[in-house]
Amino acid sequence: MDHHCPWINNCVGHDNYSHFLRFIFYVDLTCGYAMVLFLWRAKAMIDPNSSVPDPSVTETMFLIVDFILTFIVLFCVGILSMYHLYCLATNQTAIEGSERSKVQKLIRQGKIAPVVYPFHIGFYKNVCSVLGDNPLLWMWPQRMPGNGVTFPIRPGTDPKLPYYWPPRDPNDLHPTVYSETPQLIRRDSEGYLVREITAEDRIRMLQEYETADTDQHAEEPYYEDEYYPMDSDHYFYDSGSCEEYDVDEIDYELEDHDVIEPERANDRLYDQ
Numbered sequence: 001m002d003h004h005c006p007w008i009n010n011c012v013g014h015d016n017y018s019h020f021l022r023f024i025f026y027v028d029l030t031c032g033y034a035m036v037l038f039l040w041r042a043k044a045m046i047d048p049n050s051s052v053p054d055p056s057v058t059e060t061m062f063l064i065v066d067f068i069l070t071f072i073v074l075f076c077v078g079i080l081s082m083y084h085l086y087c088l089a090t091n092q093t094a095i096e097g098s099e100r101s102k103v104q105k106l107i108r109q110g111k112i113a114p115v116v117y118p119f120h121i122g123f124y125k126n127v128c129s130v131l132g133d134n135p136l137l138w139m140w141p142q143r144m145p146g147n148g149v150t151f152p153i154r155p156g157t158d159p160k161l162p163y164y165w166p167p168r169d170p171n172d173l174h175p176t177v178y179s180e181t182p183q184l185i186r187r188d189s190e191g192y193l194v195r196e197i198t199a200e201d202r203i204r205m206l207q208e209y210e211t212a213d214t215d216q217h218a219e220e221p222y223y224e225d226e227y228y229p230m231d232s233d234h235y236f237y238d239s240g241s242c243e244e245y246d247v248d249e250i251d252y253e254l255e256d257h258d259v260i261e262p263e264r265a266n267d268r269l270y271d272q
Contacts, residue, residue: 002093014148018130021088022139024081031074038067091119091126099166111170118153118161125152149206163203 001013005020012020041063044052055063087097096119106112120126129145129152131138153162 001095002087003095014144014146016144017093018132018144019141021084021130022141024077024084025139027077028074028081031070031077034066034070035074038063038070088127088130089123090117091121091129092117096166102169103166106167106169112167115161115165115167116154116157118157118165119151121152121154160203163206 001011002017002020004011008020008023010016041052041055044050045054083094087094092100096117100117103112103115107114121129127138132142132145151162153159
């Protein structure tokens with residue numbers, strides 16, 4: 001995912017990022033063309049030798065309003081376009097751009113060792129990875145290359161670096177009394193518990209994605225959106241009270257692969 005755009009009422013990601021770039025490019029192009037027409041009309045209005053008839057009061061008002069609105073759109077979308085051209089040239093998303101700023105700050109503070117951005121593979125290859133290999137068709141609507149899961153990395157980069165980039169702040173790696181349990185994450189909107197995805201999990205999941213076929217279900221990996229079966233060796237995290245409860249303390253038995261519903265578990269615990 002790159003970002004959520006409220007103007008198109010949709011998220012911009014791998015499936016539509018190239019279309020988004022073309023969209024803002026054509027917005028800049030058409031607004032620039034409109035500005036040229038406005039300037040040409042204004043020049044004709046002040047030129048005494050022009051054969052173009054003078055505009056009426058209504059036409060003049062519309063010209064002024066249209067010019068102001070077009071200038072605002074061109075200015076705002078132009079800034080957005082320049083930023084995304086920079087992202088395109090460096091092969092990064094808007095989210096990754098924010099993460100890179102945080103990483104550079106950690107490097108300046110001496111908290112982590114210098115680390116390269118693994119997906120910067122050169123200007124031309126960066127553009128081709130988004131708009132396609134044929135420069136003549138860059139502005140023609142077409143799908144973005146790749147599968148959205150695996151991406152090429154720069155030569156000489158550790159193959160494992162993309163899985164744990166960006167590096168985390170070392171201060172966040174040390175648990176405190178205020179830290180939440182790293183084992184489980186409560187998803188209030190879904191109403192169940194899921195397991196936190198680590199870098200090792202991502203590596204394993206991507207490897208399975210590349211080699212899996214339709215009949216490969218011998219071992220079920222823990223995906224982010226799947227239900228996570230609970231047993232007595234795991235803890236139930238109550239985000240409301242910030243306390244941990246052993247599942248064994250709940251006075252009803254769970255069958256294999258049952259799902260703990262936080263609301264039901266809280267009710268039973270409070271009844272005790």
